[in-house]
Amino acid sequence: MKRKISSAQLLFSVASFIVASRMITKVLYSYLKQDSWIGILLGYLISLPVLMIYGALAKRFPSKNIIEISEAVFGKILGKIISACYTFYFMSLAVLYTRSVGTFVKTIILPNTPMALILILFVFICSWAVKKGIIGLTGCSTVLAAISAVLIIFKFLLLFKELEFKNFLPAFAMQPKNYLIGAHVVAAQSLCEIFVFFMLVPHMQKPEEFGRTARAGVTVATVILLIVTARDIAVLGSYTVVSTMPSFSVLRLIDVGDIFTRLESLYTAIHISLLFFNVSILYYATVSGFSRLLNVKSHQCFIHIFGALMITGALSVFESSYEHTQWNSSAAAIYATLFLFFLPAATLIAAAIRRLPGKETEHPA
């Protein structure tokens, strides 16, 4: 009997997956400034119905991943096309996360090292994780989530004297349009990205609990994101907008009695571990989706091919980090919405119309 993912493990995986995407708070700041925390709450609210779609799909088609579901719903040809879309989306996300590792290491730690070298090392480790078992990796997520939560609280305490709560005022001062954009960014570029865990549903102990567990994980992550955003705003104030990495800038300000200072290595370590987790999950989703597309039983043979693709992709996707920022703050949310909302919603509707799954596969409700 193969090992299966427990619901608790999935919950923590979802949470740490989202916490890793907290760089998008930077995009949020540019739209909502001191009101960014509202954007996170709104984003949480609009992502709930989307998560319910995922939950409903998982309930309807127990123990199937999203590729199998879309093939079941849309038939051979259209199903394959849609599956290819999903696989492409997972791949593109993996590439973007890999790229952000490269940018992060290059700006913060090793400015002169070629990005290719950093990425080769990074993707190599991820490929190892994918090869040796993604199930075990989700087990690690408990530790990852715990460490990052503890660190975030620890940093919060160390920064206590820097917090200026008047930075939150005036509240509700932005244009309504900006709140919508902000909420959309949070939902599409962070919270709903956990859609990728749909590829792990067949490995769950209780696949029917996918929706509920994912919602719980997203809730935990939202709380963490709220703490991070609130801290950044309270400390940085009007400086938030110019900072490349607000959360990192905040950390560099820690100075408690000249002893607790220069703590950014803590952030660096946890940030890279979290991104490793994200890329591995997406990497797995890509290769397993692709092998399913070609009806190949094992995905092992594709791992290295896609690893190479990810490295070259990450190296060439943006000319500069500025372009990356531009992408994050403009097109990314709309791009993601197609895959995270429209396709799953269409799948659910089509399944309902066609009364799928049919009698022979129906599970006892």
Added chain:
Amino acid sequence: MIRRIGIKKRILAVLAALALTSGLTACFDRRELDTLGIVIGVAIDKGETEGETELTLQIANVAESQSSKQGSNTSKKEESGGSSFFNVSHSGKTVNTILRDLEHMISRRVYIPHIQVIIFGEELAREGVRDSLDFFARAPEARMTLYVFVAKGKAADILNVKSLLEAYPSTALMQRIKNQDITSDTPIVTEFEFVRTMMNKSTAAVLPIVEITEQKDRQRLLVGGCAVFKDSRMVGELDKKETRGLLWVKGEVEAGILSVELMGVCAAAEIVSAKSRVNAELREDGTIFFRITVDEVQALGDQTGITNLAAPENLPALLEESERVIADEIQSALDQSWELQADIFGFGEYISRKYPDKWKDMEDNWDELYQKIEVEIEVNAKADGTGRTIMPLIPE
């Protein structure tokens, strides 16, 4: 699990791990300690050529400062001709250009994360510091927890004033500003705080002033008062009294001495703690009204004469006089801010927080509106202790 892995695979795993970690040794970015010129202080002045900036770096001579700490071998020190630091200057268009040019002049790579102070020359400050600060806010390795000053005269001269106690002039200056919280005559401003205020449209930022004084043929550094910046340009100064007036309102007074005179005696009231509140109000007749409330707790530090100021019947008078002194300090800061047309208190921010909608119309002509604001100052002093004595040293 482990039992099942063959020896070949294990060797392979170890080799792979070694190969991977060797990629992380940062060969491209290696920086060894003996190749670094650790910059501990920076002075920025206006260059002699128009449009140029003169940058002076104070670089720590780590080996030398250690041998001088051991102290015994003075002859060796003379032989090496060195002090524990050296200063090097160069001019150019931008800070980063100058830093690279400086590499031609010193044997080591300039290393900036340990800068303790940045000093702006007054002339440069009056023309604007935004361009010079850009590098220090942008460079990935730079830190924003360092302290920023404005020098009266040339900033580079400040870095030449040796301290008797500290190895480096920069450290001496940094220690001095860190201790200012016991007088509250000088604002303590880190680069980050300065930048954060500079990013605010309506509030004027302040920086402490440092100057050189001659005392018995010895140069000393004197820190006190502050320079006021509007749109990154220095527009004027506050003296010590006005500075404390500003700090009262900002709630940054932590300790200090209030000199009061009453009943024919002088006394020093020690500030134990202070809190401030600013309440903004847009009245219907169009006046912009602020109420500043300062709650101060004080102890009697010392006094002259024989009238016992700590006695219950005299205490109210002492407190009242202290309140008057504080209010006077605040008023003088206000007057000076009107004179300089600079909203040093951040009154605009109070309006923007409380009346965000109306602020949008006021924001652009805040400079004019600021001249017309009405301010009410309310000070409440409370007594807290008289030290180890309860009365002056007089026989009963």
